[in-house]
Amino acid sequence: MVIRLAMTAIPLYAYTATSEHAAARSAAKTIVDALAVATGTPAICEPVFVESLEALAQSPPGSIRLASLLPEIDRVDDAWDEVQARLRVSFGNLAATGNPVFICTVVRIAGDGEDADLLYRRRVRIRRLDLLAAELSRETGAFVIDLDRVIADIGGRNLQTDYRLDTAAAASVAGHAIAIGLIVNGLDEFVPFELQDKLREILMQKNVGPATPSSLVPANVMAFGRGRHKQNVVTITDSDGGSQAGRLLRQALRREIAPGEAFAKLMKAVRSRGAVESGTLLASAVLRMVRSHRR
Numbered sequence: 001m002v003i004r005l006a007m008t009a010i011p012l013y014a015y016t017a018t019s020e021h022a023a024a025r026s027a028a029k030t031i032v033d034a035l036a037v038a039t040g041t042p043a044i045c046e047p048v049f050v051e052s053l054e055a056l057a058q059s060p061p062g063s064i065r066l067a068s069l070l071p072e073i074d075r076v077d078d079a080w081d082e083v084q085a086r087l088r089v090s091f092g093n094l095a096a097t098g099n100p101v102f103i104c105t106v107v108r109i110a111g112d113g114e115d116a117d118l119l120y121r122r123r124v125r126i127r128r129l130d131l132l133a134a135e136l137s138r139e140t141g142a143f144v145i146d147l148d149r150v151i152a153d154i155g156g157r158n159l160q161t162d163y164r165l166d167t168a169a170a171a172s173v174a175g176h177a178i179a180i181g182l183i184v185n186g187l188d189e190f191v192p193f194e195l196q197d198k199l200r201e202i203l204m205q206k207n208v209g210p211a212t213p214s215s216l217v218p219a220n221v222m223a224f225g226r227g228r229h230k231q232n233v234v235t236i237t238d239s240d241g242g243s244q245a246g247r248l249l250r251q252a253l254r255r256e257i258a259p260g261e262a263f264a265k266l267m268k269a270v271r272s273r274g275a276v277e278s279g280t281l282l283a284s285a286v287l288r289m290v291r292s293h294r295r
Contacts, residue, residue, distance in 0.1 A: 008035060010045040010190050012182075013059035016068040016104070019166040021049060024066060026175025031183060034202045038195060053090035057097060064186045065094055066178070067142075068104040069129040073163065076118075076125045084132055088139070095140035100186040103137065104178065105130045105148040109162040126163060145181040147174050176208040 010031065014024045028045040035043040047066070050056050056065050072083060094101045108130070110123040130148055137144045147165070154173060156162060161170035183199045191199070 008039075008041075008043040008190050010043065010187070011060060011063040012045055012047045012066060013050060013056055013063045014047045014066040014068075015050050015053055015056040015071070016066070017070040017073075017164065019164040020068055020070060020104070020171075020174070021047075022168070022171035023165055023174035023178060024049070026171050027066075027178035027182065030175055030179035030203065030206075031199070034179070034183070034199045035191070037202055038198045053087075053094065057090070057093045059099075061097070061099065062189060063099055064182060065097075065099060065101045066104065066182075067091070067094070067101065068106075069133060070104070070106050070163065070165075072129055073106065073122060073125060076121050080125075080128060084128075087132060088136065091136045091140050091142060095142060100188075101140070101142040102145055102178075102181055102186065103133045103142050104145050104174075105133050107148050107151045107156065107161070107163045107165065109151075109156040111162045111164075122163075143181060143185045145178055147177060150174065150177045173208050176203065176206065179203060 010028075012024075012028055014021075016024055024047045028047050032043045032045050035041075048059070050059065053067060056067060059065060069087075072087075075083070091101070091103070106126045106129050108123065108126050110119045110126065112119070126148075130146075133144050136142055150173060151159065151161070151165075151170065156170075159167060159169040159173060161167045165171060165174050180200065180203050183196055183203065187196055187199075
């Protein structure tokens with residue numbers, strides 16, 4: 001069913017490394033294309049790139065703010081205590097604007113063919129930045145788009161990329177993940193809730209590179225505020241619910257967790273997924289366990 005909607009303009013401001021500009025543009029185009037399919041009307045979403053987090057905080061009211069941690073890799077020699085203190089202040093200022101803020105993690109592929117010490121320091125810095133992204137999300141209510149996990153699921157070698165995301169394949173995959181994150185958590189002011197769900201369905205049916213749509217489902221949503229989407233922490237992760245349900249069953253059977261805790265987690269899954277989908281996942285998990293036992 002096509003949901004009719006007047007022409008929509010979505011203001012997207014981005015602070016990213018130059019090598020990530022293609023991914024941000026791909027995300028914007030993906031959203032526009034999905035809106036055209038869902039509503040039959042054109043939309044406008046063209047990222048405006050700014051030079052700093054401070055400039056991002058000055059973007060017009062009502063804008064969506066996309067911030068990457070990748071530019072910090074160019075300052076790998078800066079003292080970490082100073083870096084995290086500066087980023088906490090910057091993201092605190094961003095959160096204070098009241099507009100949606102999205103943090104993109106850095107892919108943990110540090111490159112090759114360079115000085116071994118530099119690669120080591122870069123790898124350590126990337127891991128620290130990605131951990132800080134989760135901490136900033138808890139502290140400020142920003143949303144996390146876990147590009148590191150998305151690229152890792154597919155493989156940097158398959159996409160011929162490293163932490164810079166400077167290939168067309170990497171930009172397409174990263175853009176798809178960013179688009180999903182923005183649709184699920186950033187469009188409350190622009191499109192109705194039911195249309196957001198429709199847009200997500202459209203994107204999940206879209207193949208991007210060697211990835212399967214199910215590998216890009218937003219999961220691990222934690223609410224830290226009021227409203228349908230406000231101040232949720234969202235990472236883009238593997239959503240193999242059958243495996244998760246199977247793990248939960250095995251833990252209960254092995255008495256690694258209490259039956260009451262297992263039941264509570266199952267009920268949480270029912271509330272978040274719905275009874276039909278949860279029942280399907282549970283049946284799939286039982287079937288996997290039976291097959292595994294037979295082997």
